[in-house]
Amino acid sequence: MRAMIFSWEYPPRVVGQLADYINKLSTQLAKSKVETYVITYHDSLTGAVEEASEVKVFRVANPIRAHVGFLTWDLTLNQEVERAAASIYYQADEQVDLIDVHDWHFIPAAVTLKNALNIPFVYSVESLEDHRSPDSNKPYNISIKSIEWLGLYEAEKVSVKSEWMRDEIARIHSVPKDRVTVISPTADSWIKDVLELYRSVVGDGNK
Numbered sequence: 001m002r003a004m005i006f007s008w009e010y011p012p013r014v015v016g017q018l019a020d021y022i023n024k025l026s027t028q029l030a031k032s033k034v035e036t037y038v039i040t041y042h043d044s045l046t047g048a049v050e051e052a053s054e055v056k057v058f059r060v061a062n063p064i065r066a067h068v069g070f071l072t073w074d075l076t077l078n079q080e081v082e083r084a085a086a087s088i089y090y091q092a093d094e095q096v097d098l099i100d101v102h103d104w105h106f107i108p109a110a111v112t113l114k115n116a117l118n119i120p121f122v123y124s125v126e127s128l129e130d131h132r133s134p135d136s137n138k139p140y141n142i143s144i145k146s147i148e149w150l151g152l153y154e155a156e157k158v159s160v161k162s163e164w165m166r167d168e169i170a171r172i173h174s175v176p177k178d179r180v181t182v183i184s185p186t187a188d189s190w191i192k193d194v195l196e197l198y199r200s201v202v203g204d205g206n207k
Helices: 018-031 070-091 107-117 139-154 163-173 190-202
Strands: 002-006 035-041 047-050 056-060 098-102 121-124 157-160 180-182
Touching: 002 018, 002 070, 018 035, 018 098, 018 190, 035 070, 056 070, 070 107, 070 139, 098 107, 098 190, 107 121, 107 139, 121 139, 121 190, 139 163, 157 163, 157 190, 163 180
Parallel strands: 002 035, 002 098, 035 056, 098 121, 121 157, 157 180
Antiparallel strands: 047 056
8 A cells, every 4th residue: 555644744843743643653554564655844854755664754845935824824835745745646656545634734735636636535633623713703714614624525534533523523514423433543453443444445455
């Protein structure tokens, strides 16, 4: 199996807990014989590197330095994520099995790649705009919520880390609960459960 992981943070760029989680996830996937590519953001450490874990990391920067807000920064950065992912796709002879996109930031890139190159994606939800912002009904917040909605309805599978988050996705975005898979990172079967989810996206067990 060949998988690409999209995350807006990855060591050495650590904003919250997601960076360490993606580091752990990609390492365990590589150990499980999944050819793993992480596409992430860094403002200066750009380019491709293969880590000791055999994870291949592609860091991209935003070509536009000045922005009026985080949303415009994110949407312009998505173009660079698409470019890096497309380069991997063609260098791999168009054999990329899936994308696992973590949180909403790179959903636009994942949707574009799905429709342009037929690469299915998993949306791994870390948080929701309704929880991050006390007043989530302003135009800015609604824009982010619309990106969340897009990811939830375009993804082949949706993954969360708790039943509570599954229930919140159903409540806020009206997503059927049976479309959302709960995978606890503290469970002994964690990486096995992730692989099972990936295989359900790419098809049979030959991958």
